[in-house]
Every structure is written in C-alpha cells, then in structure tokens.
Amino acid sequence: MTCAHDDARQHAEQILKTDPAGSLAITQALLSDPPCGVPDCAADLRLLAADAAIRIGQRDLGSGYLAQVTPTTARQRVRALLLRAQLAQAAGQVAQAAGYFQRSAQAARDEGLGAEEGDVLSLLAQMQHRAGKNNEALEALARVLALRQADGDVDAEIRALCNQVIILNSQGRLRESLELLETAQQRLPDSQDPLQSALHVHANLGLLHEQTGQYGDAHAQFKQALDVAQRAGNQPGSIIMALNAGMMAHKLGHLDEAATLLTSALEGAREMGSTNEQSTALQTLGMILAAQGRGQEAAEAYREAESLAEASGDVDRQLEILLGRAEHHLNHQQPSLAEAPLKRALALAEQAERTREMLQAHELLARLYEDDAPREAIAHLKSAARLGDLLRDVVLAQQARDLTTQAELSGARREVSHERQLRLASEQARTDAIAALERERFYDDLTGLPNRLLMRVLLSRATEQAARDGQGVSVAILDIHRFKQVNDALGPAGGDELLRAVAERLKTGLGQGEVLARTGGNEFVVLLLGESVESREARAETLLAALRENFRVHGLPVSVQGSLGVAHHTQDGTDPDELLRAAHIALDDAREQGHALGRYQGGGQERQATLHFEAALADALNQGEFDLHYQPVIDAVNGEIRGAEALLRWHNPDLGFRSPAEFIPVLERTGLIVPVGAWVLHEACRRASTWGGVPVAVNLSARQFQQGDLLGTVRSALQGSGLPPECLKLEITESLMIQSPERVQEILLGLRQMGVQVMLDDFGTGYSNLSLLRNIPVSGLKIDRSFVTALERGENASAQAMIRTIVQLSEALGLYTVAEGVEHADEHQLLRDLGVDLLQGYHFARPSATWSPESHRPPGVGAAV
Structure with missing residues (x-):
C-alpha cells in the first residue's frame, strides 16, 4: 500500500536538522x-x-508524542530510545541518558543499522565530552567514523572527524587535531551536501584559531561559517556561529558587533531551548555589560549563565564561564571576586582532566596571589610549568594561520587544502617554542632580566639561605625619575634603549650571588648580599652613583637620576612579601622627601589601611555600594528648577560613608573611574528619565576621555534610559582642555551632534585659555566655588569683579553661567544682581538620593498642613 504521507514526511525528515520548527509544523499537519x-x-x-x-x-510536547508511540520496527525502537536519552539529558539526568544512548546504539548494532548507530554514538560522544569523559567520547567517535566510512557517507564522515577535532582541541592535542582536520578537508570534494560540510570545516578552523590565540582569524572563520549556515537555512548552526563570532568580536574589542551577534544568538537559543548556547551568550554579554559599568546586570547574566551550564552537565561550558569571569575580574582590579570562581574552576578541571584549563587556572591563581601571597603564587606557577610541558604543540599556532587563506567556496563545492608542514613540525621547533614560553613566563623580554615572579622565587631562596647560614640580605627597589618625559621625547624605541642601557650598567655593579630584576616599566629590584647592613646600604649607594654618568640614546646624551628604597632582612621583614612591601614604602618616602636613598622607617600599617581602602573601592561597583545623590540647579531670577547635578556617594559596610574627596582621586589614579563613570551615566540618565524633562548634570573625568569609548557610553546610557539628549549635561574641567585639546574637541563635537550639552566646570581657577574657550563647543560655564566662598569671607570687591567678568564673557560667547556653593539668601541676591543665570547650593537643597522635581520646595516654603 502506498503511503499518502510519504513525500511530505521525507521532506520533514530532510529539514529536521536545519529547520526543526518547520519540520514540526509539517508533521503536525500530517498527523491531523x-x-x-x-x-x-x-x-x-x-x-x-x-x-x-x-x-x-x-520537551513536554516531545515527551507527549513519544508516549503515544509503541515501536514495532527496529528503526522505531532505536529512535524511541534515542529520544528518551535526549529528554533525560535535557533534564540533567546524565546517568539515565547514558543508559538510553547505549541501549539505542546496541539495538541499532544488533539490527545492522549502521547509519542509526552512528547517529546515536555521535550524540553519546557529545554528552560524554561535556561530562569530561573524553577518552570514552573518542572511542565512540572512532566507531562512528568506521560506520560512516563503511556506509560511504562522506558528509557524515566529515562531521565525525570534526567532532573528534573538537575533543582533541579541548585536550590540547593540536597535532592530532590538525591531522584529522586535514583528512576532513581532503574529503570535501566528494561531499554531497557541500554547504553543510563547509559549515563544519569553517567552524573547526575557527575553533583551531581560537585555541591558538589567533582571534582575528577565528572571527573571520566564524563569520564565514555564519554566512554558510544562513544560506543553508540551518538555524541551529546559525545560532552557534553567531555565538562564536560574537565571542571573538568581544575578544577583539568590537563591543557593539559582539553585543549584536550575541543577542541574536541568545534570542535564537532561547527560542530553541538550547541551554548551552544560552549560557555562553550570557557569559560574554555579562563581560560587555560589566565593561559598560552595568555591574548589576552583568552579575545577573553571570549567575544565569552558570546556572544553565551546571544544569546541563557541560563541564567545558562551566570551565569557560568560571575562568572567563575570573580573568575579567582580575583585568578590572577586582581580585576578591576572582578567587572563588578560580578555585572552583581548578577543582572542576582536575576532576575532568582538562589540562589546558588546569594550566589557565594555575596561571590566573598565580597572578591573583602575586602581590599578597607570593608563596602560593610560586606553587601555582610550578604547577603551571609542569602542565605546560604537556601542551607542546603551541608552535603550530603560527602555522595554523595559513589555513584561513586556503578556504574558498567554488560554486556548490568546497576545496580546502593546507601545506603538509602543518603536521611535520620538527621537534627542534617544538623545543624552541617551549623554551620561549618558559622564558617569557619568568624573564623580562626587553632586558632579559628576571621578572617580578622569578625575583620573588630568588628572594625566597635567599631569605631561607640567610636563616640557615646567617648571611645578610637586603632588597633595594630603584625607580628612574622622569622616565615618561624621556619616553615622550625619544619615542618608545628610545625609552626601550635607555632601559636596556640602565640594566647593563647596573649589572656591572652586582656582587657575587646578587640579582637584578626588572619588575615594572621603569622599576628595578636588586637583591643585595653582605654581612652588615652598612655594607649593603653602601652597595645601594654605589648603584645610584652608577646612574649619574650620562647615557647615550640614539646618539644623544641623556641624564638619569633615580630614587632607591632599601629594606633589610630580618629587621624590616622576614619573608619576600614583607621585604618588598617595606622597600616600596622606603622608595615612596625617598621620592616624597626628594632623597636619592630611602631606608624603611615603618609606616606599614598606614599603607595596609590604604590598600584595604583601595581594595574595598575596587569591589564597590559590583557590590552595589555606590549611590547617586541629586542637588537641584535653580533659576536665579524666578527660583524655578532648571536641572539637578548627580553626585557620587559611597557607603562601605566596613568603612562606612566615605567622602568623595577621599575616593574620587583613588578612582582616578587606578582607572576605576572609567567603569564607575559609565555606571554613573547610565544611572543618572535612568533616574532623570522620570523627571518629565528636567535635565541632569554629570561630571566627567579626564580618564573617561583618554580611555574607553565615551561617546559609545553616552549613547548607550541615553538609548537604554530613553532620556532625550538635550536633558543630559556633562561637566568637564578647564585643565582637561589644556591637557588634550584636540581629543577633547573631537569628543565634544560628537556630543554636540548627539544633542548633549557640555559645561565647563570650575571656571576661573587660573587655567582659562580664552582662545581655546572660543573654539570648543561648550554651552555654559560653572563658576568656581572659591569665588562664591569669597563673598561669604568678605572679599566682595575682588570676588564680585571676577564673577562680573565671567558673566560678561559668557554673554559675549552666548553661554549661560552657573554658580555653586550658594549657602545664604544674601549670596543668592548678590549673584542674581551680578547676572548669574543659575544657582546651586545648600541654600536651596542639600544633595539627596531621593530628590525629585516633584519633591522640591523652595527655601522658606513650609510643608502643607
């Protein structure tokens, strides 16, 4: 009997992998x-x-259909067991899913259904790989490959090879991966489905480049794979390739492109219920949100990503999320947030035998403990070095670049080849690569001196030796003065040449067993030996004296001076960490007091308190400790509200409320002002969007102009809040214009094109450049508070003259004026008479977190009874 549903059913089977929703619609229509x-x-x-x-x-719908089936044929039994396995896996029942997979594979083998057995084993291998059982997964895929070859199914053979490549890559076995990938490429000309096979090849080329750190090449491959998947109508493939391309765009710093690709992948993954893809997209989006200063949203994305990865039992995804989050926290000076995910990642990697992730976790832990716990850092470095010996294929990274130029589509067929040398790397080249990596890990690549980590190891050994034989040990830290000016004058190459020359001269003055290291841009550390403190300090003086003779850089004489801080074992510290901290304090004291040589005189507790303050501040954004208070800006004539200024406040559970005068300079110095400033912009715009058109003013830092994407941050804050651009006023200082006039003017023009107003803050403090003021696009001048304060002190004549001059200047330039710090009614009256447009100060309202235009009452107006 002929089946009337045969053609439609076959079509639904054909599109099942690329368009499962379409396949379901067709099948449901047939069932009706x-x-x-x-x-x-x-x-x-x-x-x-x-x-x-x-x-x-x-899954509930799928389970319902499955419950209605009583298999009568071998294929039906195999498929029913396979679907039960997938349902169990999706529910996190890994052991039960493995049992169903194995029963399905055995049923297919018993009936001689090679294609079906291969499908089942492929899915089983994926689950085993995610659970960290890589050897079992590779055994299953070897069986799959044999079945595909026996069936003559070239496209399935290519998929099996690529699946093996994924697992081998995760184990760091790049040589074997490349050999299998070459075999897959050689089979492409015989493919019956060239677009789908090309998708697998491009995807694996991208993974290979990602594995070897070639993110630009990986990005190109994933974008090409995304194009192929979309042309093939492969929705799952499109989701995964958009995800991979978005992750590479993020690594390359293309945040807007990354957010677009990742959002698209996340929406598609949610539509299809793909938890693994959702978790990966959320993880990277979390990093982007954090970089934009949206700490709370980033934390929520991280939590959801980890929850999805853990529920799916995917070890690799969990490791990727944990390590990625930890590295992000370290890069943004948030070490306390990095420790827990790093320890969890290391334990998980060890349990799952993920060598590369174990290496990465040890290296990040060494970086975490480098300053505060050097012994632990050294232990992690030693573990990383041992693991590095197992990953010797790093030399293939450069060779793998050649793969990208040899992948081109020709009609409907794909021809890819690569040079035989990719799998014939010589043992000597491998040895050289390993040696280079080890040298890079422990030595400064510019001077060839030991770096900070190796110096800690050597200092630790010296102090242990000193405890045994009574040898005297001191640590001296040398800082070269005015190095930035030399670097600016002679260029980076000149600065490098000077550092090498300084290193060579200092080395000539070392005694037997003494060590010189370069630990920072222009900072050197010397391990001094000698019987007495006096002799070691004399050696330190000799090192300083050696610098006084001019150096020649690019044929020009260069004078070098420096400061040096000395700390002695054991009176100033008993372990390397204490000694280095004491030497740094001595160096700081020498620089502050204008001395060449500084000896440690104590002060460690004050420095520790400062470190505690800075550490707490570094965590403040992610801990939600910042808040914005708002102070209204009033029309000087009629008292109407013309806006409000957003003022940053910080309350720490341990330190209490801290003054902006304390923490703002620290944010500036550490660079944390950039993410914090981004948060301020987003939060202020969000709040002002509820004020019915009342503008909000936000202060900008010089760092925000110099680092990051200020225009992009402002645009994001406006779009995310819905605040009209004309309701945002940004305040900058005169000194910023003097420091970087061209860059500032470029950014200010961009802000004006958006419709955002800019005010010049603290005007009149001595930096004023009238020619520059005439040419930059600002809308108003904020008179420096000192002139208003002078009115109160009785210095009325000179203060009024200055204020009147600023008002006349602003009128001539078409700018409005704002005076802040108004505390009394008579100041209000005087400033209004002088022609100041807008006023701000305690006389009108103190800054408040709950302020709004509706809640504001002019001074002297009582509450309603």
Missing part, C-alpha cells in the same frame, strides 16, 4: 490528516514530531 492506512506511518510521524519538538526546546 485522516490515517493513510499504512502500518507504522503514525508511529513514524509521532517519532518525527517528538524529535523536532525536542530540538526546539518543547
């Missing part, structure tokens, strides 16, 4: 038709509907 009378047709349709529903995340 009258029965065709062919035995087993209804069961086949229900199994197909269950498969499609599971693929798009509708």
Whole structure:
C-alpha cells in the first residue's frame, strides 16, 4: 500500500536538522490528516514530531508524542530510545541518558543499522565530552567514523572527524587535531551536501584559531561559517556561529558587533531551548555589560549563565564561564571576586582532566596571589610549568594561520587544502617554542632580566639561605625619575634603549650571588648580599652613583637620576612579601622627601589601611555600594528648577560613608573611574528619565576621555534610559582642555551632534585659555566655588569683579553661567544682581538620593498642613 504521507514526511525528515520548527509544523499537519492506512506511518510521524519538538526546546510536547508511540520496527525502537536519552539529558539526568544512548546504539548494532548507530554514538560522544569523559567520547567517535566510512557517507564522515577535532582541541592535542582536520578537508570534494560540510570545516578552523590565540582569524572563520549556515537555512548552526563570532568580536574589542551577534544568538537559543548556547551568550554579554559599568546586570547574566551550564552537565561550558569571569575580574582590579570562581574552576578541571584549563587556572591563581601571597603564587606557577610541558604543540599556532587563506567556496563545492608542514613540525621547533614560553613566563623580554615572579622565587631562596647560614640580605627597589618625559621625547624605541642601557650598567655593579630584576616599566629590584647592613646600604649607594654618568640614546646624551628604597632582612621583614612591601614604602618616602636613598622607617600599617581602602573601592561597583545623590540647579531670577547635578556617594559596610574627596582621586589614579563613570551615566540618565524633562548634570573625568569609548557610553546610557539628549549635561574641567585639546574637541563635537550639552566646570581657577574657550563647543560655564566662598569671607570687591567678568564673557560667547556653593539668601541676591543665570547650593537643597522635581520646595516654603 502506498503511503499518502510519504513525500511530505521525507521532506520533514530532510529539514529536521536545519529547520526543526518547520519540520514540526509539517508533521503536525500530517498527523491531523485522516490515517493513510499504512502500518507504522503514525508511529513514524509521532517519532518525527517528538524529535523536532525536542530540538526546539518543547520537551513536554516531545515527551507527549513519544508516549503515544509503541515501536514495532527496529528503526522505531532505536529512535524511541534515542529520544528518551535526549529528554533525560535535557533534564540533567546524565546517568539515565547514558543508559538510553547505549541501549539505542546496541539495538541499532544488533539490527545492522549502521547509519542509526552512528547517529546515536555521535550524540553519546557529545554528552560524554561535556561530562569530561573524553577518552570514552573518542572511542565512540572512532566507531562512528568506521560506520560512516563503511556506509560511504562522506558528509557524515566529515562531521565525525570534526567532532573528534573538537575533543582533541579541548585536550590540547593540536597535532592530532590538525591531522584529522586535514583528512576532513581532503574529503570535501566528494561531499554531497557541500554547504553543510563547509559549515563544519569553517567552524573547526575557527575553533583551531581560537585555541591558538589567533582571534582575528577565528572571527573571520566564524563569520564565514555564519554566512554558510544562513544560506543553508540551518538555524541551529546559525545560532552557534553567531555565538562564536560574537565571542571573538568581544575578544577583539568590537563591543557593539559582539553585543549584536550575541543577542541574536541568545534570542535564537532561547527560542530553541538550547541551554548551552544560552549560557555562553550570557557569559560574554555579562563581560560587555560589566565593561559598560552595568555591574548589576552583568552579575545577573553571570549567575544565569552558570546556572544553565551546571544544569546541563557541560563541564567545558562551566570551565569557560568560571575562568572567563575570573580573568575579567582580575583585568578590572577586582581580585576578591576572582578567587572563588578560580578555585572552583581548578577543582572542576582536575576532576575532568582538562589540562589546558588546569594550566589557565594555575596561571590566573598565580597572578591573583602575586602581590599578597607570593608563596602560593610560586606553587601555582610550578604547577603551571609542569602542565605546560604537556601542551607542546603551541608552535603550530603560527602555522595554523595559513589555513584561513586556503578556504574558498567554488560554486556548490568546497576545496580546502593546507601545506603538509602543518603536521611535520620538527621537534627542534617544538623545543624552541617551549623554551620561549618558559622564558617569557619568568624573564623580562626587553632586558632579559628576571621578572617580578622569578625575583620573588630568588628572594625566597635567599631569605631561607640567610636563616640557615646567617648571611645578610637586603632588597633595594630603584625607580628612574622622569622616565615618561624621556619616553615622550625619544619615542618608545628610545625609552626601550635607555632601559636596556640602565640594566647593563647596573649589572656591572652586582656582587657575587646578587640579582637584578626588572619588575615594572621603569622599576628595578636588586637583591643585595653582605654581612652588615652598612655594607649593603653602601652597595645601594654605589648603584645610584652608577646612574649619574650620562647615557647615550640614539646618539644623544641623556641624564638619569633615580630614587632607591632599601629594606633589610630580618629587621624590616622576614619573608619576600614583607621585604618588598617595606622597600616600596622606603622608595615612596625617598621620592616624597626628594632623597636619592630611602631606608624603611615603618609606616606599614598606614599603607595596609590604604590598600584595604583601595581594595574595598575596587569591589564597590559590583557590590552595589555606590549611590547617586541629586542637588537641584535653580533659576536665579524666578527660583524655578532648571536641572539637578548627580553626585557620587559611597557607603562601605566596613568603612562606612566615605567622602568623595577621599575616593574620587583613588578612582582616578587606578582607572576605576572609567567603569564607575559609565555606571554613573547610565544611572543618572535612568533616574532623570522620570523627571518629565528636567535635565541632569554629570561630571566627567579626564580618564573617561583618554580611555574607553565615551561617546559609545553616552549613547548607550541615553538609548537604554530613553532620556532625550538635550536633558543630559556633562561637566568637564578647564585643565582637561589644556591637557588634550584636540581629543577633547573631537569628543565634544560628537556630543554636540548627539544633542548633549557640555559645561565647563570650575571656571576661573587660573587655567582659562580664552582662545581655546572660543573654539570648543561648550554651552555654559560653572563658576568656581572659591569665588562664591569669597563673598561669604568678605572679599566682595575682588570676588564680585571676577564673577562680573565671567558673566560678561559668557554673554559675549552666548553661554549661560552657573554658580555653586550658594549657602545664604544674601549670596543668592548678590549673584542674581551680578547676572548669574543659575544657582546651586545648600541654600536651596542639600544633595539627596531621593530628590525629585516633584519633591522640591523652595527655601522658606513650609510643608502643607
């Protein structure tokens, strides 16, 4: 009997992988038709509907269809068991899913259904890999490959090879990966489905480049794979390639492109119920949100990503999320937030035998403990070095670049080749690569001297030796004065040449067993030996004296001076960390007092308090400790509200409320002002969007102009809040214009094109450049508070003259004026008479977190009774 559903059912099977939603719609329509009378047709349709529903995340629907099936054929039994395995896996029941997979594979093998057995084993291998059982996964894929070759299914053979490549890459076995990838590429000309096979090849080329750190090449491959997937109508493939391309765009710093690609992948993954893709997209979006100063949203994205990865049992995804989050915190000076995910990642990597992730975790832990716990840092470095010996294929990274230029589509077929030398790397080249890595880890690449980490190891050994034989040990830290000016005058190459010359001269003055290291841009550390403190300090003086003779850089004489801080074992410290901290304090004291040589005189507790303050401040954004208070800006004539200034406040559970005068300079010095400033912009715009058109003013830092994407941050804050651009006023200082006039003017022009106003803050303090003021696009001048304060002190004549001059200047330039610090009614009256447009100060309202235009009452107006 001929089945009336045959053609439609075959079409639904064909599009199942690329368009599961479409396949489900076709199958449901067939099931709603009258029965065709062919035995087993209804069961086949229900199994197909269950498969499609599971693929798009509708697991309850899929389970319902599956419950209606009583298999009568071998293929139906195999497929029913396979679908039960997938349902169990999606529910996090890994052991139960493995049992169903194995029963399904055995049933297919017993019936001689090679293609079906290969499909089952491929899915089983994926689950085993995610659970960290890589050897079992590779055994399953070896069986899959043999079945595909026996069936003559070239496209399935290519997929099996690429699946093996994924697992080998995760183990750092790049040589074997490349050999298998070469075999897959050689099979492409015989492919019957060139677009799908090309998708696998591009994807794996991208993964290979990502594995070897070639993110630009990886990005190009993933974008090409995304194009192929979209042309093939492969929705799952499009989601994964958009995800991978977005992650590479993030690594390359293309945040807008990354956010677009990742958001697209996240929406598609949620539609299909793909938890792994959702977790990865959320992780990277979390990093982008954090970089934009949206700490709370970033934390929520991280939490959701970790929850999804843990529920899916995907070890690699969990490791990627944990390590990525920890590295992000370290890069943004948030070490306390990095420790817990790093320890968890290391334990998980060790349990799952993920060598590369173990290495990465040890290296990040060494970086975490480098300053505060050097012994632990050294232990982690030693572990990392041992693991590095297991990953010797790093030399192939450069060679792998050649793969990208040899991948081109020709009609409907794909021809890819690469040079035989990719799998013939010589043992000597491998040895050289390993030696280079080890040298890079422990030595400064510019001077060849030991770096900070190796110096700690050597200092630790010296102090241990000193405890045994009574040898005297001191640590001296040398800082070269005015190095930035030399670097600016002679260029980076000149600065490098000077540092090498300084290193060579200092080395000539070392005694037996003494060590010189370069630990920073223009900072050197010397390990001094000698019986007495006096002799070691004399050696330190000799090192300083050696610098007094001019150096020659690019043929020009260069004078070098420096300061040096000395700390002695054991009176100033007993372990390397204490000694280095004491030497740094001595160096700071020498620089502050204008001395060449400084000896440690104590002060460690004050420095520790400062470190505690800075550490707490570094965590403040992610801990939600910042708040904005708002102070209204009033029309000097009629008292109407013309806006409000957003003022940053910080309350720490341990330190209490801290003054902006304390923490703002620290934010500036450490660079934390950039993410904090981004948060301020987003929060102020969000709040002002509820004020019905009342503008908000936000102070900008010089760092925000110099680092990051200020225009992008402002644009994001406006778009995210819906605040009209004309309701945002940004305040900058005169000194900023003097420091970077061209860059500032470029950014200010960009802000004006958006419709955002800019005010010049603290005007009249001595930096005023009238020619510059005439040419930059500002809308108003904020008179420096000192002139208003002078009115109160009785210095009325000179203060009034200055204020009147600023008002006349602003009128001539078409600018409005604002006076802040107004505390009394007579100041209000006087400033209004002098022609100041807008006023701000305690006379009108103190800054408040709850202020709003509706809650504001002019001074002297009582509450309603």
